[in-house]
Amino acid sequence: MGDQSHGSPQEAGAVAKAQAGSVDTIQDPGLPPHRPRLTDTEPRAAKRAERQVGILFAISMIGTILFLVGYFAVGHAESIAETRLQNMLLGLGTAFAMLGIGVGIVHWARTLMPDHEIAESRHEVRTEEDRRDAEEIIDTVLEESGIKRRPLIRNTLIGAIALAPLPALFILRDLDLTKASAGEIVERLRHTAWDEGVRLTRDPVGTPIKASDVQIGSAFHVIPEGLNELEDPLNEKAKAVVLLMRLHPDKMEISPEREDWHYDGIVAYSKICTHVGCPVALYEQHTHHLLCPCHQSTFDLTQECKVIFGPAAHPLPQLPITVDDEGYLVARSDFHEPVGPGYWERG
Structure with missing residues (x-):
């Protein structure tokens, strides 16, 4: 067919x-x-x-x-x-x-x-x-x-x-009322209200803290002394707030350049998570871990707040501290790196 x-x-x-x-x-x-x-x-x-x-x-x-x-x-x-x-x-x-x-x-x-x-x-x-x-x-x-x-x-x-x-x-x-350039904004982010000799005080009452007040296992939410006298205290507090804790010195891994950043096991780290800026407010005394409740970024206090879990890309910045003549804890300087979420100049 x-x-x-x-x-x-x-x-x-x-x-x-x-x-x-x-x-x-x-x-x-x-x-x-x-x-x-x-x-x-x-x-x-x-x-x-x-x-x-x-x-x-x-x-x-x-x-x-x-x-x-x-x-x-x-x-x-x-x-x-x-x-x-x-x-x-x-x-x-x-x-x-x-x-x-x-x-x-x-x-x-x-x-x-x-x-x-x-x-x-x-x-x-x-x-x-x-x-x-x-x-x-x-x-x-x-x-x-x-x-x-x-x-x-x-x-x-x-x-x-x-x-x-x-x-x-x-x-x-309102992101920047001063019309500052990008470089000026970055420079402001690099600096906080902490400076040499500024006392560490309890947040929010503002009472100074002596080294003898900080026991192993305790944690303090800390702000710089005189913060409320600044022109913009809330914004300054957002950058400067830190967590103060005490560990046994034998449990701490300390870099050579940070040997004088703590006082007898008392350390201070930025409270602002390096992921998106949430407050790191949970301290596990037994594991010495700091936890961010927003996205579960976890920092190991014994390893200079190294990130051990979660999306954060950088350790929490450490505030160098010591004591003054009256035994009160004071800052040695400002943070040596910008606090808060990682941005374009942090790598």
């Missing part, structure tokens, strides 16, 4: 089209029948949904305003209570600003925008006629969304979108 030839692709396409009844439109691929929503049949329900969407967009605007109140009215907080209030206002404001827009758009789409599914063929846009068709599609989408005939939704959406970027803009602007 032999194989029969099917002809060219064009002929095969013509045959398929003829077999389909020469229908240019896409047939229903099996989608379930559309079930009208209450807002499709009841004008009062549609109006109620429109008001709800408007309220959600208004909540977004109120959230942004709340952020700005916290940012400007509270200003640069100078106490822990003011800092907590400001952080609460900033957090709640940002949450409501983003949540209002997101939930509002979802509710708008679920209740007022057309929800029927369609299937249509797609062609490359090449001609002027195709361009006009594309414009008509856009106009149809705008019409179906109801944004033209629903001024409440349109106006509240415009207001919410207009206000939403303001928190990010002000936060970015």
Whole structure:
């Protein structure tokens, strides 16, 4: 009998089209029948949904305003209570600003925008006629969304979108109010409130610590003496806070250049994790490990706070210490390396 030839692709396409009844439109691929929503049949329900969407967009605007109140009215907080209030206002404001827009758009789409599914063929846009068709599609989408005939939704959406970027803009602007160069910023990160002769004091009361106060197994959260007298004490504290502990000298591995950085087993290390800057606040007395609760970076106190687990890439910076004539613990100098998360100059 032999194989029969099917002809060219064009002929095969013509045959398929003829077999389909020469229908240019896409047939229903099996989608379930559309079930009208209450807002499709009841004008009062549609109006109620429109008001709800408007309220959600208004909540977004109120959230942004709340952020700005916290940012400007509270200003640069100078106490822990003011800092907590400001952080609460900033957090709640940002949450409501983003949540209002997101939930509002979802509710708008679920209740007022057309929800029927369609299937249509797609062609490359090449001609002027195709361009006009594309414009008509856009106009149809705008019409179906109801944004033209629903001024409440349109106006509240415009207001919410207009206000939403303001928190990010002000936060970015506040990264450096002095307009310092990148080199100046890095230089500031390299230095803290610690200096030669500055006493170690308990955080937050600020009472000096004697070497005799520090027992093996104990841990103190420490700040520099006179910290509250500085121009920006909270930011300075964020860089300068340290953990003070005491080990038996025989259990410590000490580098030759750090032989005089401790006093009779008393050591001080930066409390700021070198991963993303979380406070290292957990001290395991039996293992002599310091643990960061954010991402579980673990530092071995007996090995100069070397990283033994977790994502941190650098050991905790050590603060050189000694005692003064009255027996109080004092710093020998500032940290010899920048504190906090590793950045581009730390390798």
